[in-house]
Amino acid sequence: MSMSGAHILLVEDDNAIATVIRVALESEGAQLDAVDNLAARDAALTASRYDAIVTDVILPDGNGLAGLRELRDAGERLPPVIVLSAQNTLDTAVRASEEGAFDYLPKPFDLDELVEALRAALRRGDDSERAGEGEANLSGLPIIGRAASMQHVYRTLARVAPTDLSVLILGESGTGKELVAQAIHHSSRRRTRPFVAVNMAAIPRDLIESELFGHEKGAFTGAMARTSGRFEQAEGGTLFLDEIGDMPIEAQTRLLRVLQSGDFSPVGSSRVLRADVRIIAATNQDLMALVASGRFREDLYYRLNVIPIALPALRDRRSDIALLADHFLAQGAGVGLPRKSISRDALAALSAHDWPGNVRELGNAMQRLALLTRGERIGKEDVVRLLGQGSGAGGADLAVVDPSDALVTAVRLWLDSGPAHEAAENGDLHGRLVSLVEQVAIEAILEQTGGNQLKAAAILGINRNTLRLKRKGG
Numbered sequence: 001m002s003m004s005g006a007h008i009l010l011v012e013d014d015n016a017i018a019t020v021i022r023v024a025l026e027s028e029g030a031q032l033d034a035v036d037n038l039a040a041r042d043a044a045l046t047a048s049r050y051d052a053i054v055t056d057v058i059l060p061d062g063n064g065l066a067g068l069r070e071l072r073d074a075g076e077r078l079p080p081v082i083v084l085s086a087q088n089t090l091d092t093a094v095r096a097s098e099e100g101a102f103d104y105l106p107k108p109f110d111l112d113e114l115v116e117a118l119r120a121a122l123r124r125g126d127d128s129e130r131a132g133e134g135e136a137n138l139s140g141l142p143i144i145g146r147a148a149s150m151q152h153v154y155r156t157l158a159r160v161a162p163t164d165l166s167v168l169i170l171g172e173s174g175t176g177k178e179l180v181a182q183a184i185h186h187s188s189r190r191r192t193r194p195f196v197a198v199n200m201a202a203i204p205r206d207l208i209e210s211e212l213f214g215h216e217k218g219a220f221t222g223a224m225a226r227t228s229g230r231f232e233q234a235e236g237g238t239l240f241l242d243e244i245g246d247m248p249i250e251a252q253t254r255l256l257r258v259l260q261s262g263d264f265s266p267v268g269s270s271r272v273l274r275a276d277v278r279i280i281a282a283t284n285q286d287l288m289a290l291v292a293s294g295r296f297r298e299d300l301y302y303r304l305n306v307i308p309i310a311l312p313a314l315r316d317r318r319s320d321i322a323l324l325a326d327h328f329l330a331q332g333a334g335v336g337l338p339r340k341s342i343s344r345d346a347l348a349a350l351s352a353h354d355w356p357g358n359v360r361e362l363g364n365a366m367q368r369l370a371l372l373t374r375g376e377r378i379g380k381e382d383v384v385r386l387l388g389q390g391s392g393a394g395g396a397d398l399a400v401v402d403p404s405d406a407l408v409t410a411v412r413l414w415l416d417s418g419p420a421h422e423a424a425e426n427g428d429l430h431g432r433l434v435s436l437v438e439q440v441a442i443e444a445i446l447e448q449t450g451g452n453q454l455k456a457a458a459i460l461g462i463n464r465n466t467l468r469l470k471r472k473g474g
């Protein structure tokens, strides 16, 4: 149906906003009833038939999303719902989609956008089946950010999560690509099945195919037993392929086959296995440029790029830096770092920084600040000192590698622990620390390779006998 003559219910307790919306919609020929609380909304829904509902989230007597699903479940004919919200978080976007909302507009919104969304909603009419399809549920993975560019991300995320479409996440290193992939998984119907992440850049190129698709015993020198690949491990769930631009061409061909037919064969085998796996890929490279230079298959690019999600660089959403800084301080306190507050000046200094390593770099910086600042409160001098430590590029060293930076923090924390004091007393602090770090790395990589020592040794860059010895504590 068209806007002209459409009967619309507006649930909004801010008079000014309600008036602006009324003027805009009535000038399009719509007929508008406005209420300012939930009780009045439910009464209006019982009394009249509406073609669409536009609702705010925070209302005097509760959450505007509340009760919509119940009404729908109770068999009410519920018109399409458009949610307006100043609570610009992923949770709201996901909850809106969970409640079967047709669209979600973060405040401040654009009136033209609202009119457009309403037109689309009216065109679709009441299709509660479709609106309610697909669960979207977010399980406690906080993605922090209120910048407009993040709102866009949340909306796309909430829309794609219930589907099985391939998603390509684009963004510089440390912008949260893996976090977003996890959020999609956790908001999808696959959330009770595994989320398996594989980083193409972290695996020796000639092992990638066997890593992904598994191999038969004897498929190549050193393949002692049949090993399942990541595809099998992710069965029913989501496979996150990070740094997809680094995938060798032969592996790309196999991947394309899975995407086209849903079938794959382990390396060295003619068995055909079926894969029920959703693919989310990520890259910080320009894939089109790789296509142009023949290093990435064009057909695969189009298969993967069904839904692109571009994550903004942190320097392009500076308004979120304060929020993120607080988040990381609280998170640090949760794992035993000293609880610190931060001064306005210090926040201003953080906001002025360019953050080449994006959110990851900021997270590392906040950990260091929590650890190194003497007083209760992080001051501007602390920030300047830390960011000034960079190699002339404004603290770029913080960006280089996340693992090593987390390691710095872990080592510092460990040095303060009971076992470290004990080792120091025995004159074996260095030996104890080095073997501890080695053990952790070896066991973690062995876990990744499903116990395959040869692969683990290749990844670690040590020989297999050394790996054996080290495992024995030698």
Ligand SMILES: Nc1ncnc2c1ncn2[C@@H]1O[C@H](COP(=O)(O)OP(=O)(O)OP(=O)(O)O)[C@@H](O)[C@H]1O
Pocket: 142, 143, 144, 145, 171, 172, 173, 174, 175, 176, 177, 178, 179, 180, 242, 284, 327, 359, 360, 363
């Ligand atoms: N919006 C965000 N809110 C909270 N934490 C975030 C956000 N974005 C990123 N992080 C944190 O920053 C770190 C880096 O994020 P993530 O690993 O997802 O980035 P990435 O883009 O996949 O990086 P890379 O390209 O280097 O693999 C993680 O610890 C993640 O939890």
